[in-house]
Amino acid sequence: MTLDAIQHVAHLHLDVDLSKSGLMCLVGRNGAGKTTLVRALRNLSNSDTFVRTATPYAFSEKSKIVYDLDGEQVTFSYNSAVRSLDCREKLSKEMRELVDAELPMPYGARFNYFRSASEADQDIRTAIAFGTYDRPEELISFLNAVYETDRYSAMVEVRLKGKSYYALVREDGTYIREDYLSSGEHFLINLFRTIKGPSKLLVIDEIDLSLDAAAQANLPSWLREFCAEYDRKILFTTHSLALMRQLEADELFYMEAESDSVSIKPTSYSHAMLMLFGFVGYDRYIATEDKKLTTLVHHLIKKYCPSTLLKYKVIHIGGASQVAAFIESNELDKFLSTPEKLVAFLDGDQYKERYAQHASIHTIPLKSVEKALWAARSEDPEFPFTTPRDNFTSDRDFERYLIDKGIATQEEIFDYLIRRQEIGFQKIEQILIDLLPPPHG
Template sequence: MSLLQIKDLSLSIHGIEILRRVNLTIAPGEIVAVTGESGSGKSMTALAVMQLMPNGSTATGSILLDGEEVLDLPEDRMCQLRGASVGMVFQEPMTALNPVKTIGDQVMETILIHRAMPRDKAEERAREVLARVGLPPERYPLGRYPHELSGGQRQRVVIAMAIALRPRLLIADEPTTALDVTTQAQIFDLIKGLVREYGMGMLMITHDLAVVADMADHIAVMRHGEVVETAPTRQLLTGMTHPYTKMLFAASEHQVTLPESGSQVPLLAVANVVRDYPLPRTSLFARPGQHRAVDHVSFTLHQGERLGLVGESGCGKSTLTRAILGLQPVQAGHILLDGQPVYTGNKANLAVRRKMQVVFQDPYGSFNPRHRVDRLVTEPFHLLEHPPVGSERRDRIAEMLTAVGLSPDDSGKYIHEFSGGQRQRIAIARALIIRPQLILFDEAVSALDVSVRAQILDLLADLCATYDLTYLFISHDLSVVRTITDRVMVMQAGRIVEQGETEQVFSDPQHPYTEALIAAAPKLPHRRPMNAR
């Protein structure tokens, strides 16, 4: 008997059709993945199962959960099912968790709301499920707050909340998109173990086929609110028939060709850089401890070179990036850009700061939504002593928007009028507009669909040929780093443990940590493995 059966589900919001005749079936102990680009209807299908649809929604068809018709249930009955019969794991754990409540209280909340057991038993269950997801109370007390945990640990708390009452169905909506490859692999192993142990059915939502290749039993591909292809995982990945599925498959392994970079002129020189942070006192009269986030890091980036930086969350990548940008002073060592120090004393050198720009992971969060594109892309002009004005300013905006594949007419629009990929193009235009000598890409494509990511990578390759870009590309996505960089550095616990030409490092890793990263990276079947030529 099916645990979840969705039959001919159609959904419209204020008359706009969102889902069209969706059909899905999940059996107990089965993992079904729904994949597709943003806007394809994946998350809306999951929200329809939970009956958490926005106002103005109209649904037709059938959603049977363990034989009970969900679409006909009143809200009070749905409240009984949510958390108890159906659990949900959201994409971003920090927004799914309450920052002012302890992790123990948040795991117990579902138990207490459903009055499944008294508080002392609920606390015992919270300890049990937190231990089950890899957060034993002796190391991670129930009194900790979300901000005291890493991204992977927070996601484990969200999973613990979802399974506290051992629901029959677990829905996971992009649960590992923002996580590094080793943490991602740990979360996948955890979820698969929970499905086997509890006999749950699972609906896994993702935009990346490689992520579910070794996890899902069945895959459904959605486009424009429809399921265009569905089959058992191995059958679909090796014998896909729909052009859209083939496009997603190709985009997951998209490769670009960078222009040759033969320059040996040093641009960025980082020498023995150390960055420490103070730790809280362990007692009233104890000295505060020190956490070394960057530990004697040294490297050189040449003009026209594309350098990658990879490593797990917490390894020091972002701290090093902030130091290079002059946003945080360092305790030891020095950073030179074009022979000039990034810091003069403990202050950033503005003359050097003008020569660098950064592209962030979340393009929407890095823009002011109240400003139009022409103002957004010209924000770096405030760094210039004599910023362009009048027709020169308009021409520069038009040139940059055209360079990133947009129209000069887009300058009068607001950022919410663009897709995620277009926003990232605008972010790149903003970084290029003052012609910096160095650009830092901080997880610039990790949140994008595979097809949009492929377009952005093609754009970067074209810009390298046109503008001779020099950049430091920070990412946890090894497949992206492999195709978009000339050299790569691997960072662990604040140190660079391996560096060299990108293909050489990926093909023949010398450090055990590099080998572990490559082994943890998700791969599609019948393709060249990451550590083989």
């Protein structure tokens, strides 16, 4: 979809791959054009969207929106007679039903309780009295998980004239109809309906509105599951750090107004946090047992993950057992991050230890950098770092001598050892790429 001269947006292009289900979160400062983008997407199924939600001064003779679905192209251009976009061009059924978009207050369905629920109250009351209702297990699990409660286990579903109505039934037989629940609860119920509807692309502006921080944090994992099960793409905007932090590396995009256009670029949580709120943080963490291993990990990241957008911190803990305790403590308390965002590397001489079997703890294919270099000196007939001196007190003394005398740089030593253990380092390469993937989008 391409927008030109709509409100303050001079030019914006959005490309969504609908062959892949999943989440796409757009974040950006106020005025970046997020709501304008959602309006434009909603305009496909509701051609009066801009007439109802935007001032006539939002348009000019240059205003237009171009939609392109697999080669089927539709253009809505400015019409001076109506001082708005002319949306009368005929759409195919597939394009018309493609998008279901939800705007924020006061236009969003989450803020407009169904009038039909009130009109159907007598039928709902009768169904509850006679027990002719269903138990919506999927919706119950969704609400209970998001709100961390079992309150919604009393939810029932009443089907009337092709529509589903929901209510919480009390032990005394009285009930709370869905339109009397909180706006957050009603939003999630309506979102559940929409996911099970015909539209492939669901678009929600300010998805965090009316949801508390815990609910915001719990929402993404469930939306991800629904997308996979029902083959949906959910595009949404948010200002919630609690929600952003739960997103996968390829789900977050930063939207920014530039001089002559609006850009939408892949971003990381730490970058979004910095740009939106000025907070400094990290997306991923790596723990090591000593400073030499820390330096090696930095070298490996530069070698294997040069283009990653994620901000990372390599932490020297000190001692293999302390590293293991650090990993296990974070797994229990999540004081640093969620467990999948933290890994550890130990020297290869620790591989038989019990703690080295932990899924997040990995050993490099070298007993240690210094030991491997010392062994290679006698094992490799083509050892590249020759020295006039032969009497070294230790493997560390030997490596320090090579660097101090300019015979080899630390990077040259690392690269030499990596080449000698190429197969072993392929596993380390994949671990790092999984942790710090290349840019998405």
